[in-house]
Amino acid sequence: MNRTKHSAGIRPRLVALAAAATAALIGGTAGPVAAAPPAPLSYVALGDSYASGFGAGSYVNACGQTPLGLPGILDTKKQVELVADATCAGAKAATEAGGALDLPEQVGRVVASGALSPSTDLVTISAGGNDAGFGQVAGVCATRPTAECEQFIAAQNATALPALGCTLDALYSTIGSAAPHATVVVTGYPHLFTPEAGTPVLLPVASQTAFNDGTDAVNAVIRSRAEAHGFTFVDLVRKFEGHGLGSADPWITFRPGAVDNLHPTDEGYRSGYFPAVRSSVNFSRLQR
Numbered sequence: 480m481n482r483t484k485h486s487a488g489i490r491p492r493l494v495a496l497a498a499a500a501t502a503a504l505i506g507g508t509a510g511p512v513a514a515a516p517p518a519p520l521s522y523v524a525l526g527d528s529y530a531s532g533f534g535a536g537s538y539v540n541a542c543g544q545t546p547l548g549l550p551g552i553l554d555t556k557k558q559v560e561l562v563a564d565a566t567c568a569g570a571k572a573a574t575e576a577g578g579a580l581d582l583p584e585q586v587g588r589v590v591a592s593g594a595l596s597p598s599t600d601l602v603t604i605s606a607g608g609n610d611a612g613f614g615q616v617a618g619v620c621a622t623r624p625t626a627e628c629e630q631f632i633a634a635q636n637a638t639a640l641p642a643l644g645c646t647l648d649a650l651y652s653t654i655g656s657a658a659p660h661a662t663v664v665v666t667g668y669p670h671l672f673t674p675e676a677g678t679p680v681l682l683p684v685a686s687q688t689a690f691n692d693g694t695d696a697v698n699a700v701i702r703s704r705a706e707a708h709g710f711t712f713v714d715l716v717r718k719f720e721g722h723g724l725g726s727a728d729p730w731i732t733f734r735p736g737a738v739d740n741l742h743p744t745d746e747g748y749r750s751g752y753f754p755a756v757r758s759s760v761n762f763s764r765l766q767r
Contacts, residue, residue, distance in 0.1 A: 517766035519560040523595050523658070524550035525585050526605035528568035529668060534732045534742025542567035542580065547745040549603060549666075549752045558762040559601065563594035572606040573646040582606050582650055590657050599658040600765055603756065605666045610646060611639045611697045613668075616690065617681075617741060625685040632693040640700050647704040655708055662765055664756055665705035665712050667698040669719035671731050671741055678725035681733060681741075687725065713759045718751040719743075 524530060532538075532548015539545060544564055546554075554561035565588055569579030580588075582604075589595040595602070612635050620628035654663060671694070672680070672687035682690060698716070705712040722730040730747030733740050743751060 519558055520600035520762060520765055521598060522550075522553060522559050522561050522601040522603075523589055523599055523661075524553075524561065524564045524566050524603050525582060525589070525654075526566045526603070526666075527570040527579075527582075527609055528739075528742055529608065529666070530603065530605035531564075531566035531568055532748055533568045534739045535745040535748055536739075543739070548748050549756065552748060552753045553603070553756070556762070558766060562599075563589045563592065565589050566605075569609060570606065571609045572643065572650050573610055583653070586650070586653055586657065595654070595657045597658065597660055599661040601760070601762075602654060602658060602661050602663045603666065604654070604663065605668075606650065607643050607647065607697055607701050608668055610643045611635065611693075613694075613697075613741075616693060620682050620686045620690055625683055625689060628682075628686045629689045632689055636693060636696050640696060643697070644700050644704055647701065648707075651704060651708040651710060655710075662760060663705075663708075663710040664760055665701060665710050666752065666756070667701055667712065667715050668694050669715040669731070669743065669747070669751065670694060670723050673721060673723035673726035673729075676725040676727070680724040684725075687723075691723075711759055713755050715751060715755055718755045719747065722747070722751070 528534070528543055530549065531543045532545040532551060533543035535545050535547035537545045537547055544566060545551060548566075550561055550564045550566065553559045565580070565585035567580040567585065570585065571579070571581045574581045574583045586595065616632055616635060619631045623631075651663075670691040672682065672691055674684045674687040674691065677684055695716070698714070702712040719730055722728055724731050724733050730744050730751055732742050732744055
């Protein structure tokens with residue numbers, strides 16, 4: 480009687496132990512649970528028409544933003560999530576009454592919205608060309624002899640570039656303070672012309688060279704200030720080499736009467752801007 484009761488008490492415990500052992504074996508063969516993929520980078524885009532994608536077409540607003548520009552291209556990558564695109568054609572690094580949404584106003588908006596913050600991972604910015612008077616220089620060089628073009632560029636740079644350096648210092652400081660953990664990518668400007676092709680498109684060949692030299696001077700200021708703030712400067716001149724106006728395969732727009740002339744085409748953003756940024760920034764290493 481006692482043996483029967485004792486055996487009856489042992490049997491359920493043996494069954495339970497067998498079940499536990501089986502579960503352990505099954506769990507052991509399943510392997511470790513796969514780690515969750517890293518979150519995409521929180522990305523904010525700032526800048527002028529070369530940042531918004533002007534020139535590429537398919538514009539979604541008056542600022543010339545387009546999914547064919549750099550912010551739109553980066554947003555299609557699984558490692559990046561565009562949380563704010565404040566870019567606007569005509570924007571200056573310094574605030575100017577009226578006109579486009581300038582860089583200080585752009586930064587103020589994205590800070591107020593919470594998009595630009597200590598949790599921001601990536602920022603791209605293009606600014607300085609409008610402050611240096613790219614549009615005015617192009618107008619003068621297209622209508623006057625090369626000597627006058629060169630004189631105008633020299634005079635323009637003598638006054639505009641020192642002021643631009645100070646303006647960029649203030650702008651970059653504000654961005655760095657608002658997003659102290661972000662990788663900030665500052666894009667320079669491509670050469671708009673390929674004078675070595677010998678084709679007088681819009682400007683005489685000699686004036687094309689002068690315009691490109693003026694662009695180099697602006698890029699030098701932008702690079703200097705960006706690197707002084709620990710930002711990553713991306714050189715577009717190399718990527719656009721052989722693809723300026725006058726070349727057999729231009730990545731710069733020029734159609735009579737078009738409002739987006741002298742800006743990269745969709746190919747320019749896709750094959751110029753994007754690979755230049757991608758080769759300068761390792762998105763995988765930035766992911767948390």
